[in-house]
Amino acid sequence: MVATEAQVSELAGELQRVLSKVLSVMRHTGRTPTSGDLTLAQLSILLTLIDQGPMRMTELAAHEKVRTPTTTVAIRRLEKLGLVKRDRDPSDLRAVLVDITPEGLAQHQEALATRQAHLASLLSKLSCDELDALTKALAPLERIAE
DSSP states (O other): OOOOHHHHHHHHHHHHHHHHHHHHHHHTSOOOTTTTTOOHHHHHHHHHHHHHOSEEHHHHHHHHTSOHHHHHHHHHHHHHTTSEEEEEETTEEEEEEEEEOHHHHHHHHHHHHHHHHHHHHHHTTSOHHHHHHHHHHHHHHHHHHO
8 A cells, every 4th residue: 555645744744743742751751860951852962972982063963963052052061960071082183072971871871761661651551452553663763763
């Protein structure tokens, strides 16, 4: 079966609406005294640094698909919290590399574990058929996220 343009458009609207609600729930979950007010964007930056290692601010902004000034503000806040550090790039002393600190790694893991536990408690309220449908939806969602 081939979906029509109208069907795809309607699905896109519904998916956007539902994902916005899910992200809203995730944004307001998992805040602990130690993880404080870390936003999903800040957690994303920490995850990028975990996965990619030290990066220049411009590379980090490009990876996060935001403008460099936006990243700079986020990095300043994360640096004040002791979650990231900035050092000169040894290959180009004009450039600065941003890296996650051990505290940043611990905070990231704690915040993710708390959010995952909350999401698991929400998922536990679904039927087996609903969980199966969500499981089947993961692969196509992953493809469109790339």
